[in-house]
Amino acid sequence: MTRPVTTASFVGALVLSFVCAGAVLAPYVAPHEPDARFDRFLNGPPTPVHIFSANGWARAPFINPWVRVNQLEQRYETDHAIEVPLRWFSGGRLVRSGDEARAPLFVLGADSFGRDVFSRLLFGARISLSVAVAAALLAVALGVAIGGIAGYAGGTTDTLLMRLTEFVIVLPAMYVLLALRAVMPLVLTSRDVFVILLGIFAVLGAPGVARGVRAIVRSERLLDYAAAASSLGAGHARLLVRHLLPSATGFLAVQLTLLVPSFIVGEATLSFVGLGFPDATPSWGTMLHEASNLRALADFPWLLSPAAAMFAVVFSVNLLLQRASASPLDRTRLTSI
Amino acid sequence: MIGRYVVRRLVFAVVLVFAVSSGSLLLAVVAPGDFVTESLGAGVTAETAMRARERLGLDRPALAQYGHWLGRAVRFDFGRSLAYDRPVADLVPERAANTALLAAAALLVSTVIGVPLGIVSGSRRGALSAFVRAISLALVSMPPLLTSLALVFVAARTGWVPIGGMRSASANATSAADVLRHMIVPVLALALPIAATFERLQSQALNEVVHQPFVLATLARGVSERRVVWRDGLKAALGPVASMYGLIVGSLLSGSFVVEMVTAWPGIGRLMLDALRARDTYLVAGCAAAGTIFLACGTLASDAAVALINPRARE
Numbered sequence: 001m002t003r004p005v006t007t008a009s010f011v012g013a014l015v016l017s018f019v020c021a022g023a024v025l026a027p028y029v030a031p032h033e034p035d036a037r038f039d040r041f042l043n044g045p046p047t048p049v050h051i052f053s054a055n056g057w058a059r060a061p062f063i064n065p066w067v068r069v070n071q072l073e074q075r076y077e078t079d080h081a082i083e084v085p086l087r088w089f090s091g092g093r094l095v096r097s098g099d100e101a102r103a104p105l106f107v108l109g110a111d112s113f114g115r116d117v118f119s120r121l122l123f124g125a126r127i128s129l130s131v132a133v134a135a136a137l138l139a140v141a142l143g144v145a146i147g148g149i150a151g152y153a154g155g156t157t158d159t160l161l162m163r164l165t166e167f168v169i170v171l172p173a174m175y176v177l178l179a180l181r182a183v184m185p186l187v188l189t190s191r192d193v194f195v196i197l198l199g200i201f202a203v204l205g206a207p208g209v210a211r212g213v214r215a216i217v218r219s220e221r222l223l224d225y226a227a228a229a230s231s232l233g234a235g236h237a238r239l240l241v242r243h244l245l246p247s248a249t250g251f252l253a254v255q256l257t258l259l260v261p262s263f264i265v266g267e268a269t270l271s272f273v274g275l276g277f278p279d280a281t282p283s284w285g286t287m288l289h290e291a292s293n294l295r296a297l298a299d300f301p302w303l304l305s306p307a308a309a310m311f312a313v314v315f316s317v318n319l320l321l322q323r324a325s326a327s328p329l330d331r332t333r334l335t336s337i
Numbered sequence: 338m339i340g341r342y343v344v345r346r347l348v349f350a351v352v353l354v355f356a357v358s359s360g361s362l363l364l365a366v367v368a369p370g371d372f373v374t375e376s377l378g379a380g381v382t383a384e385t386a387m388r389a390r391e392r393l394g395l396d397r398p399a400l401a402q403y404g405h406w407l408g409r410a411v412r413f414d415f416g417r418s419l420a421y422d423r424p425v426a427d428l429v430p431e432r433a434a435n436t437a438l439l440a441a442a443a444l445l446v447s448t449v450i451g452v453p454l455g456i457v458s459g460s461r462r463g464a465l466s467a468f469v470r471a472i473s474l475a476l477v478s479m480p481p482l483l484t485s486l487a488l489v490f491v492a493a494r495t496g497w498v499p500i501g502g503m504r505s506a507s508a509n510a511t512s513a514a515d516v517l518r519h520m521i522v523p524v525l526a527l528a529l530p531i532a533a534t535f536e537r538l539q540s541q542a543l544n545e546v547v548h549q550p551f552v553l554a555t556l557a558r559g560v561s562e563r564r565v566v567w568r569d570g571l572k573a574a575l576g577p578v579a580s581m582y583g584l585i586v587g588s589l590l591s592g593s594f595v596v597e598m599v600t601a602w603p604g605i606g607r608l609m610l611d612a613l614r615a616r617d618t619y620l621v622a623g624c625a626a627a628g629t630i631f632l633a634c635g636t637l638a639s640d641a642a643v644a645l646i647n648p649r650a651r652e
Binding site: 273317 | 353356357361364365367368369370474475477478479480482483486487489490493494587590591594595598599606609610613614621624625628629631632633636
C-alpha cells in the first residue's frame with residue numbers, strides 16, 4: 001500500500017533535503033571559510049539584502065556595510081550611503097559581497113570571533129549530520145545483529161542478549177553518555193571525538209532496535225514461509241538474512257529516522273557542555289556553546305541559529321513520520337537520548 | 338503475588354544501583370588523569386603531586402581503591418568528595434532534591450497543561466483543536482536544550498523572570514516565592530515538550546475511545562456529551578498517559594541535566610558533570626547511584642500507577 005503524499009510530509013522532506021544539500025555543498029554555498037575571522041565585525045549583526053536604493057529605484061541586490069559605533073558594547077549602525085553589490089558565482093562561491101574587506105556578507109551575523117555564523121552553520125551541518133547519520137546506521141546494524149541472533153536462536157542466547165539490552169535501556173542514558181565521554185581525555189582531535197561519539201551513540205541506540213528486531217524475527221520464524229524455506233534447504237544464516245530480516249525493513253527505516261535527530265541533539269548537548277568537539281571545529285553543538293554566555297544570548301540572538309536549524313531538522317522528521325508511525329511513544333524518543 | 342513482584346523489582350533495582358555506581362567509580366579511576374592533576378594543574382612538582390595522591394589514597398591500584406570504597410559503601414559510608422571536602426552522603430541528596438523538585442514540578446505542569454488540552458483536541462474538531470495540534474507538534478520537536486535556550490532568551494530580553502540559578506543573592510533569598518520565580522524558566526523548559534507529548538497521546542487515546550459503542554450507549558441514555566467526554570472518556574483514555582510516565586522518567590532525568598546546564602540550576606546533573614571533570618571519584622559514584630535510584634523509583638511508581646488504573650496489567 002502506498003501512502004498518499006501529504007503536504008506535511010512533503011514540507012518535511014523538502015526542508016530535510018535543503019539542509020542536506022546545504023551540508024554537502026557547504027564549500028560552494030557558504031560565503032566564507034568557517035574559520036575566517038573578520039576582526040572589525042565581532043558579533044556583527046546580519047546584513048539585510050536590499051533591492052531598493054536610497055533614492056527609491058530598484059536595482060540588483062546589494063547590502064549596506066555595518067559601521068561600528070561602539071566597540072565596547074559591539075553596537076553597529078547601517079551606513080546607507082554605501083551600497084555594495086552582491087557578486088554571484090565568483091571565486092567558486094554562490095554569492096559573496098562585492099567588497100569582502102569593508103562589507104562582508106553575513107547572512108546570519110557574526111560570532112564573537114567575527115566568524116560568519118551562516119558559513120559555520122553549513123559546515124557545522126556536515127559534522128553534526130554525518131556523526132548522527134553514521135551513528136544511527138551503526139546502531140541499527142548493531143541492533144539487527146543482536147536482535148536477529150537473539151530472535152533466531154532463542155533459549156539462553158536470547159535471554160542473555162535481551163538482559164543485556166534491558167540493562168542498557170534502564171541506565172540513565174544522559175549520565176552514561178557523560179560518563180563515557182568524560183573519562184576520555186578532555187582534549188581530543190575532532191576525528192577522535194567523532195569516533196568516540198559514534199561508538200557511544202551506537203551502544204545507546206542499539207538496544208531499542210535489537211528488541212524490536214528480535215520480536216519481529218521471533219514471530220516471523222513461526223510462519224509457514226519460514227518452514228518452507230527451511231525445508232527447501234536454506235541454512236540458518238540464509239533463512240535469517242534473506243527471509244526473516246527483510247520483514248523488519250519498515251521498522252528499521254522508522255528507527256533510523258528516529259535515531260538521527262536524537263543523535264544530533266546528543267552531539268549538541270555534549271558539545272554545549274564542552275565535552276564534544278573542540279571549540280574551533282564548527283558543529284551545531286560547538287556553535288551553541290558560543291551562545292551559552294547569557295549576555296551574548298540576549299544581545300546577539302543570531303548566535304541561536306544552530307538551535308533553529310536543529311528545530312527545523314527534528315520538526316521535519318516529525319512531519320515525515322506523522323503517517324509512517326503515528327505513535328507519539330516513538331516520537332518522544334526523538335528528544336530523549 | 339504482588340508482593341513477590343515488588344520484591345523482584347526491588348532486588349533488580351539494588352543490583353542496578355550497585356552495578357552503575359561501581360562501574361562509574363571504576364571508569365573514573367582508570368580514566369586518564371586524576372583529581373590531583375585536574376585540581377592542582379600542571380605547575381606542581383612531581384613530589385607535591387605524589388604526596389597529595391598518597392594523602393587522598395589515589396596512589397593505590399584501581400582495584401584496591403574500588404575495594405576500599407566498596408567495603409565502606411556497604412556500611413552506607415560513601416566517602417568524601419575530594420573537590421568539595423564534604424561527605425558524598427551529604428552533598429548528593431542535597432543536589433538530588435533540587436533535581437527532584439525540578440522534575441516533579443515539570444511532571445505536574447505538563448500533566449496539568451497536556452491532558453486537558455488533549456481532551457479538548459481529541460473530542461472535537463475545529464480551529465482550536467488544529468491550533469493545539471500544531472503547537473504541540475512543534476513542541477514535541479523541541480528537546481529541552483532548545484526550549485531552555487529559547488526561554489532563557491525570552492527571559493533575558495524581557496526581564497520578566499530570573500534566567501538562572503535557584504535563589505537570588507539578595508537578603509530574603511530563602512523565601513519560597515523566590516525559588517518559585519527562579520523555577521519558572523527551568524520547569525517550563527522541561528515541561529513543555531512533555532506536555533506536548535501528553536497532549537498528543539491523550540488526544541489519540543480519546544479519539545479512539547469516543548468511537549467505541551459504550552460512548553454511544555451512554556449518549557443514548559441521555560448523558561450530556563460534555564459529561565461523557567470528561568468523565569467516561571477521560572477514565573478510559575488515562576491508561577496510555579499513565580504508562581507514559583515510566584518512559585518519561587528517563588527523559589526527565591536527561592532533560593533536567595540539560596536544563597540545569599543552561600539555567601544554572603544546582604541539580605545532580607551539574608554535580609555529576611563537575612565531578613567527572615575533576616575526577617572526583619567518590620562523588621561520581623554517588624551521583625551515578627542517585628541518577629539510577631531516581632530512574633528506578635520513577636519506573637516503579639509508574640508501573641504501580643498503571644496497575645492501579647488497568648487491572649489487566651497486574652501480573
